[in-house]
Amino acid sequence: MIRRRRRVTIADVAEVANVSAMTVSRVINNKDAIKPETRQRVMKVIDELDYAPNHIARSLTGSRSYTIGVIVVDIANPFFAEITAGIETVAWQHHYNVILCNTQEDPRRERQVMRMLEAKQVDGVIVCSTRLADDDLPRLLEMFPACLLFNRETTAKDANVVMLADAAGIVRLVEHLEAGGRRRLGMIAGGSRSHSAQARLDGFRSATNGDDALIEHIETAHIHTGFRAAQTLLARQPDLDGLVCHNDLAAVGAMQACMTHGKSVPGDIAVVGCDDIPLASLISPKLTTLRVDRRVLGELIARNLFAHIDGEQPTRRQVIRHQLVIRDSAP
């Protein structure tokens, strides 16, 4: 079915330039000594024939495929889309391409994707928020010459890790609320499967006294789930004066619930979110939240991976702290 147009090969160039294939290869790769005159002649032919090296063949002989894999749970999620943008930028700077794999939170698919990437001989993988079990992960990651895990710890050898300091971020939010005089804080916590939800919850527990009656869980964090959770929580704990939410969407819902409950934000109760999505600064009152520059985060992640690929001593474990964004909902 696929009809590929015949490509110009090194052999073609060699014939026209009247040298051996190896000489052409050397010219292309700037390797060994080549007489300037020969180099020029070869270059001219390359130009005339519009020759470009076949990367597939190169990958077969050489040690590199100049391709990395990026595995995300959902590329349609702006969080991962922006990280991916950052990764792609750095990859391109290193003359690399990115094979993007969306797992849709399915660990089985994640496993298949990894095997496929290995079969395609990628030089490294970046795995964002994997849903794979601890006992599966190391074996899979160790297939790759280099790998980097975002927001997940692992025992795999040679795996670098970049973590968001979710717990620390929530601690800062709590401290900010307490500095503002808030004394009775509740939390709307996220789904149990996700690493960050667990970390944020841990942060809240360690910063407060961790009374479980002050915590309400939601499986997926959206405006309406945040709304309902806040309603439940406020019914149970009417005297709350601060509310920490797993993310901004939940916080938006929670604010609406507070107002429905006759509590003004931030007058009667302060509400904070996490992530600083665009909506956070567009609603009223504007939301106090945590921010990370996700594009820069992606660049940092990619740089860490390429350090590994290039054999430099990469940072085994890097922790990225959130920035506290103070707005009207918790001034």
Add this chain to the structure above:
Amino acid sequence: MIRRRRRVTIADVAEVANVSAMTVSRVINNKDAIKPETRQRVMKVIDELDYAPNHIARSLTGSRSYTIGVIVVDIANPFFAEITAGIETVAWQHHYNVILCNTQEDPRRERQVMRMLEAKQVDGVIVCSTRLADDDLPRLLEMFPACLLFNRETTAKDANVVMLADAAGIVRLVEHLEAGGRRRLGMIAGGSRSHSAQARLDGFRSATNGDDALIEHIETAHIHTGFRAAQTLLARQPDLDGLVCHNDLAAVGAMQACMTHGKSVPGDIAVVGCDDIPLASLISPKLTTLRVDRRVLGELIARNLFAHIDGEQPTRRQVIRHQLVIRDSAP
């Protein structure tokens, strides 16, 4: 630098199973006749050695690389991120991977990216909203066995095209406004470089009488640029009772400008946007706008490309219509 662990090859399997490499290849590919007994034996060895075919080598001999390229101007833009998610889903169904390339609106980079993808022997490319000039595009696209252009026409041979019916969508918005009794409509039009901005403007001009005094241009469509443009327009045309905006962000800004101007939405003036971003249904008044299911659009785009790759007669030109989403800002 890169140390790849030695892979199990067909030769290894062949040796252990005591057959020729070709027989193993046949078993893997379900080709030709194989004695059931032999097949079983080979399968067992494949399983024991955990053999997986090397896709790079396959690509070199075979006609397919089982990889497509997706070129977008900005993957961090949710519009393209969701389309990409749809594309990836379908690609995976076809046992394909996606090389994602972000061009950041730079035509030079786009050209380089295409050459790279060709060198990596992708079986097809999807190009979203290219910024390349008409005289460059065909030559580049014709390098690929299959290609699909989103939101851009071209004279390239064998290029399929999927277009959004932007103009028709705006016409429908205008008709909706007029059906609601609005008589004097203005427009905030988008940047000149983008195809869709041009199409939306054309739609507006053809549906109204196209008085240029009623149109205000912004280079990049954001809330604040929409706000400013609406202010300028309202100062010039105080009696407007309907405002069509290039996209939702601009519309949000425009609504704010209307209110600043003492005009209520939708009482005094109706405002409509385009794209149906999440914010559209979250602000007050909720925004009337045009919607396209972007994930489904991505799936459709990918299916079109794979039809081409698989040699079926693909649809040369497909036009996708928006759906009118009527909300409070223009009921």
Add this chain to the structure above:
DNA sequence: ACTTCCTATGTTAACGCTAACATTCCTTCT
């Protein structure tokens, strides 16, 4: 002049796989 030692280039084989052709060994038919 002869060895030595670079510099510039060539030759061969291999990467892992499969297309294309070749061979072997049955079965079936006359």
Add this chain to the structure above:
DNA sequence: AGAAGGAATGTTAGCGTTAACATAGGAAGT
């Protein structure tokens, strides 16, 4: 029994590139 034909498997070569080794030719030293 011998021919014919199909099923099962093997052999060879090639995809485009580069690593590794081989060779030619010239400059320099003795």
